[in-house]
Amino acid sequence: MRWFSLFVLSVSTCLSINAQERFFTLTSKDSIGQAPKFKSSLGVNMKLNGYFDVFGGLQDSDTFNVGKINVFGSDDSNSLNVDLYQTQIKWETTLVMPNGKQIKAIVESDFWGGNGRLRLRKAYVETDHWQIGQNWNNFGDEDLWPNIMEWEGPPSGIWLRNPHIKYMNSFGSPKWKYEVSVEAPQDDYFAYEDIQPFVEDTHQTTPDFTFAVTYKRQWGHLRASSILRHINYKLEGNKDYFMGYGLTLSGIYKPNKNSFQYQVVGGKGISSYLTTISGFGYDGYPEDNNMFKATPAFGGWMAYEYFWSEKWHTNAVFGMTSFSLTDSSRYVLTDSLDLTEIAGDFGHNQYYGILNVMYDAYERMVIGLEVDYGIKQLDIEGGANNNLYLNDTFQRDALRLSFGFMFFF
Structure with missing residues (x-):
């Protein structure tokens, strides 16, 4: 009963004092310094996700993933879908040690596991200098995310979550922070057997290594991060490896409620980290x-949020990704052209643009309406198996209207 009374007291306190606290918060009676020795909260970020596909062949995609546009397709039929699979459940606990240092633990899930099944997003423990578990990959910038209804994000965004061990520290100044991590290996160069039938899946033996430096001020931050990868592969029964590496530059400028965000990324063998082509099999070829050979890829995005008033605000986002395969022996299936396989040079370009308007209806509720537009372009130059030489560009665009609301409690 004592814990129940404490729980009720904590809930009523957070409602009346701090509107940003979770409704369900449990704190210990004793404290260390100014903080309770133990604090735990359960929160829900509820999101209704609705989208109407005007044209472009993304009717089967829950997110506006420009990489999934079929440039050879012709289905421009309309499609309306609504779900709440993006709703997140988060359990967070903080324990204050006798020396005043804190240990934080977080477990977060959503319903994005397929047909509304629960999926693990985050599960990690963090101290002053260490983070162990699954969280945002250190190659990206976890403080960045454009305020949009669509859930995929710009094509070159880095929002992969994977298990890792990360060490964090400063250079003797609170303005600076560096992070070094050992990440679970990622590979998807064998993703499509019909595209590359001679490539076989093989075990990875080396983690991915990252290093990042962040400069923080009141107006925002600047960040540079890097990654080094060792990727095993098996081609026609022979095992070998190739190296991947990349660099990102990112930042946010927020002198007031309005904000500007950006990220630029480039490298080789890093396609599995880029949101719109992750899992498509382009790390190497x-x-x-x-x-x-490691696939060269680069891209970037920028977003600006402007508050018209206390409750009304608008977001504009633009992003692009480009990667190319030179002297590739891969297979490309294009039924509409009656071609089975092509060897040669391939260039991929993807463009993404968003404009929305959002209304903060209540303290914890946001309603939004958004226009999403994307273009996918494929440049092909090479010889096909029917002795045809092809030098052409295939392009297709897509238009979607996204809408919904988000409620936090």
Whole structure:
């Protein structure tokens, strides 16, 4: 009964004193310094996700993933879908040690596991200098996210969550922070067997390594991060490896409620980290000489949020991604062209733009309406199996209207 009374007291306190606290918060009676020795909260970020596809062939995609546009398709039928799978449940606990240092633990899930099934998003423990578990990958910038209804984000965004061990510290100044992490290996170069039938899945033996430096001020921050990868592969029964590496520059400028965010990324063998092509099998590819090569990729995005009033605000986002395969021996299936396989050069360009308006109806509720537009372009130059030489560009765009609301408690 004592714990129940304490729980009720804590809930009523957070409602009357701090509107940003979770409704369900449990704190211990004793404290260390100015903080309770133990604090735990359960919160829900509820989101209704609605989208109407005007044209472009993304009717089967829950998110506005420009990489999924079929440039050879012709289905421009309308499609309306509504779900709440993006709703998140978060359990957070903080324990204050006798020396005043804190240990924080977080477990967060959503319903994005397919047909509304629960999926793990985050599960980690963090101290002053260490973070162990699953959280945002250190190659990206977890403080960035454009305020949009669509849930995919710009095509070159880095929002991968994977298990890792991360060490954090400063250079003797609170303005600076550096982070070094050992990340669970990622690979998806074998994703499509019909595209690359001679590539076989093989075990990875080396983690991905990252290093990042952040400069923080009241107006926002600047961040530079890097990654180094060792990726094993098996081509026609022979095992070998290739190296991947990348660099990102990112930041946010927020002198008041209005804010500007950006991120630029480039490297080789990092496609599995870029949101719109992650899982598409472009980390590496075999050249004509049967040697595996890391795929070069680069991109960037920027977002600006402007508050017209206390409750009305608008977001504009633009992003692009580009990657290319030179002297590739890969297969490309294009039924509409009656071609089975092509070897040669391939260029991929993806463009993404968003404009929305949001209304903060209540203290914890946001309602939004958004226009999403994207273009996917494929440049092909090479020879096909039917002795046809192809040098052409295939392009298709997509238009979606996103709408919904978010409620936090």
